[in-house]
Amino acid sequence: GDSVTQMEGPVTLSEEAFLTINCTYTATGYPSLFWYVQYPGEGLQLLLKATKADDKGSNKGFEATYRKETTSFHLEKGSVQVSDSAVYFCALGSSGGSYIPTFGRGTSLIVHP
Amino acid sequence: DAGITQSPRHKVTETGTPVTLRCHQTENHRYMYWYRQDPGHGLRLIHYSYGVKDTDKGEVSDGYSVSRSKTEDFLLTLESATSSQTSVYFCALSRGATDTQYFGPGTRLTVL
Numbered sequence: 001g002d003s004v005t006q007m008e009g010p011v012t013l014s015e016e017a018f019l020t021i022n023c024t025y026t027a028t029g030y031p032s033l034f035w036y037v038q039y040p041g042e043g044l045q046l047l048l049k050a051t052k053a054d055d056k057g058s059n060k061g062f063e064a065t066y067r068k069e070t071t072s073f074h075l076e077k078g079s080v081q082v083s084d085s086a087v088y089f090c091a092l093g094s095s096g097g098s099y100i101p102t103f104g105r106g107t108s109l110i111v112h113p
Numbered sequence: 114d115a116g117i118t119q120s121p122r123h124k125v126t127e128t129g130t131p132v133t134l135r136c137h138q139t140e141n142h143r144y145m146y147w148y149r150q151d152p153g154h155g156l157r158l159i160h161y162s163y164g165v166k167d168t169d170k171g172e173v174s175d176g177y178s179v180s181r182s183k184t185e186d187f188l189l190t191l192e193s194a195t196s197s198q199t200s201v202y203f204c205a206l207s208r209g210a211t212d213t214q215y216f217g218p219g220t221r222l223t224v225l
Contacts, residue, residue, distance in 0.1 A: 032211055032212075034214075036214075042218060042219070043203050043216030043217050043219050044156075044203070044214070044216045045215075045216065046213050046214075046215075089156070091214075093210075093211040094210045094211050095211065098210070099144060099161060099163050099169070099210040100158060100161065100171070101214060104155065105154075105155035106156075
């Protein structure tokens with residue numbers, strides 16, 4: 001079945017540092033790929049997505065590129081802020097006739113001033 | 114943002130009592146999902162619905178049932194709550210099966 005592997009956290013950075021959170025996947029089809037963010041006490045919300053190979057999703061300074069050849073969708077940001085502290089989830093949309101998306105375990109990001 | 118609410122937002126109950134959580138949407142999305150989130154386990158799918166009266170089990174469905182009698186409401190019932198069901202429960206919905214999921218604010222359930 002489909003699966004998502006993302007780096008374990010917490011990831012701890014100083015403000016203005018460069019961020020990478022790795023995400024790799026296995027899938028039977030060609031699913032859409034997503035990054036969701038969860039702030040404390042809230043539900044997940046979409047950060048960005050890509051629907052096909054080589055697409056780049058971007059939002060709020062975050063970027064991720066759908067790499068079919070390496071089955072990856074790494075999240076990057078050039079300069080993090082304290083307000084980016086949250087848990088980040090990589091996810092696959094459903095594929096192959098399934099109705100079920102697949103989520104990674106989540107990576108906690110802590111940004112210090 | 115999709116209009117999605119969950120009720121109650123917090124609940125404390127005792128072992129053995131029935132509990133029903135409600136998810137309500139105003140977006141007319143076809144697909145609805147119930148997840149639980151626990152430290153060290155990430156998000157785990159309990160049940161989902163792909164239309165009115167059409168539901169199916171997720172990976173952690175034991176001890177839970179669901180009902181969807183109309184598009185806007187998806188109910189999750191714990192027939193006899195146990196302490197292992199203490200968790201934060203999230204409802205999510207999507208327009209299509211492959212589309213973005215929109216999450217509710219969550220219900221924090223404590224079973225004593």
